[in-house]
Amino acid sequence: MxxxxxxxxxxxxxxxxxxxxxxxxxxxxxxxxxxxxxxxxxxxxxxxxxxxxxxxxxxxxxxxxxxxxxxxxxxxxxxxxxxxxxxxxxxxxxxxxxxxxxxxxxxxxxxxxxxxxxxxxxxxxxxxxDPDTLPVWDYFRQVFWSSGVDFNKESFATLANEVTLDTMELPAGEKATMSLQLPNDFIIIFEPVTHAAHFIDVQGEPTKDRQQLAIMYNRVQAPTGTTTMRPGPLRLSLENQAGVRVLPSVFIAAEALHHLIGKRKPFLTAKRMLSNQTFRDVFKADNLSLDQRLQITSLTFLFTDLKGSTALYERVGDLAAFDLVRAHFHALLEIISSEKGAVVKTIGDAVMATFVRPEHAIVAGLRMRAAMDELNKKRGTDDLIVKIGIHEGPCLAVMLNERQDYFGQTVNIAARVQSLSTAQEIHITGPVLDAPAVAEVLKQHEIRPIQKQAALRGIADKMVVYEIR
Structure with missing residues (x-):
């Protein structure tokens, strides 16, 4: 084999x-x-x-x-x-x-x-x-532009034929010239290997005199410069001191170019990957370094806790309680993963999980509550009561205790909101409720959240929260 x-x-x-x-x-x-x-x-x-x-x-x-x-x-x-x-x-x-x-x-x-x-x-x-062997347009498509730009064969045909005045492959250490006829448009001379660009602002009366412009490519990332020229002939002198092949290309920066590169399609983001259970389980070593602080503008946190777990151990004994708690964890973790979330950590009988979108967290919370009802029904008791809180907002992705974790006020509020529950209610905050897809989920389940003011430990002002019974 x-x-x-x-x-x-x-x-x-x-x-x-x-x-x-x-x-x-x-x-x-x-x-x-x-x-x-x-x-x-x-x-x-x-x-x-x-x-x-x-x-x-x-x-x-x-x-x-x-x-x-x-x-x-x-x-x-x-x-x-x-x-x-x-x-x-x-x-x-x-x-x-x-x-x-x-x-x-x-x-x-x-x-x-x-x-x-x-x-x-x-x-x-x-x-x-071997990117240095790729033809110009293959290099643009496969190396420079991301998989989120929605290109097809027709797009690249338009890019090559209608948007580009000229392009060339310039080996390391060599010089070359381009002879161009500048139209009355804004022009971008862009080189994707060294990420260098020069703008030409073409304006004024056309000229028949040949204009001159010289550009040298190296490994120094210089600011993008702008030169004003008139419509007419241009002799563009190019020199490659970058040590690798370069691909200078002259684009007409008009509506056609903006339309081509403006078409986007969904792609897998780092935020979604950080909230993927398989990634957290399999790629622990490929996570953040200790001194990294990645800002996330919006992430949904779900906290759970098992109500009265200490009394449960006393009531049914350690062995039976352990089996119950383990069954509860198994159900919760399976639901989180299936609803596009990931478990950040478990603390005692509590779970901290993240979701890219708040509607996934709401659906997970409702399923968790139903799963506890089902487990209780099988045993003929009401021992498993899970308190749930959900909040959405900005945070920092960090490394804590050798695992990828999150830090910030959003995390604190989510944990405090969970503590408001006394039975199997779910408490959510305004940012979660305001998400259009969350409103649709609640409508489908015929749920009307109950608004109330709550004082959260460690939070200066009272917050408006919503109870889902």
Whole structure:
């Protein structure tokens, strides 16, 4: 049995069978570009797979060495990859700069860090493993732009034929010239390998005199400059001192270009990955470093606690109580995972979990309550009563006690809201209730939240919370 066959044999034991079959077909029959920076959400949609099972399948594939996991920092303006990293630890705390958009950005894990999968070269070698050999447009498509930019063959035909005045491959150490006819448009000379750009503001009366512009490429990331020129002939002199091949391309920065790169599709974000149970279980070593503080603008926290667990141990005895608590944990953890959430930690009989969207947390909370009712019914008692609190807001992703955790007032409020419950009520906050999808969930279950003011320990002002009975 080959190493790859052995890896797939193990994968079949840990991942969904349909996902494994789809991954095997991709590796065997997929085109090279389809195996580079795989957009798992796209992949699951095209193959009719459950997104969470597809994500889990690719994560297990990466653990086994079939794929390499990538964390790509994206420009929110053009969708370009500003930094490609093999681990989450490699994300820089300082700004990433996009020369094409002439802007700097922090690496927000909410929607600016893409998680993708590229086939390992030992499994199958593809053209993107040697990016310096890729033709210009393949380099743009597979290396510079992310999997979230919705390109197709027609898009690139338009980009090449209608939006681009010229492009070239310039080997390391060489010089070349472009002879261009500048239209009365804003022009961008962009080089994707070194992420360098120069703007030409074309204005005024046309001229027949040849204008001159010289650009040198190196490894120094200089600010994007702007030169004013008139419509007419331009001699563009290019010199490559970057030590690698460069791909200078001259774009017309008009509506057509903005339309092409403005079309987006969903992709797997770092925020969603951090709230994925498989990732938390399998890739503990590929998590944050001790000194990292990743800001998340919006994350939903769900806290649970088992009411009266001390009295339960006294009432039914240690052995019976342990079995009950274990059954309660098993039900809760299964529900959290199936509703696109992840367990951050358990503390005694309590659970802290995260969800990317508040509606998933609400559905999980309702299912938890029903699951406890079912367990109680089987035993003919009311021993298992779970208190639940849900809150949504900004936070920091950090490392605490050798595991990825969260810090901030949002976490504190979520924990305090849970403590308001005295029976199997669910308490939620205004930001959770205000989410349109949450209102739809409550409507479907014919639930009318009860508004009340609550004083939360450690929180200065009283808060408006909502009780779901």
């Amino acid at each position: 080959s190493d790859i066959q052995a890896q797939f044999s193990v994968l079949k034991q840990t991942a969904d069978a349909k996902v494994v079959d789809a991954i095997a077909r991709l590796i065997d029959d997929g085109e090279d570009h389809e195996l580079n920076r795989v957009n798992v959400l796209d992949f699951s949609r095209e193959h009719g797979l459950d997104e969470e099972r597809a994500i889990s399948g690719f994560l297990h594939s990466a653990r086994l060495g079939l794929f390499d996991l990538g964390w790509n920092v994206l420009c929110p303006g053009c969708g370009g990859v500003l930094g490609a990293h093999s681990t989450l630890k490699a994300l820089k705390p300082d700004d990433y700069h996009c020369a094409l958009c002439a802007c700097g950005y922090k690496a927000s894990v909410d929607d600016q860090v893409e998680v993708s999968f590229t086939v390992n070269p030992r499994v199958r070698r593809i053209a993107a493993h």
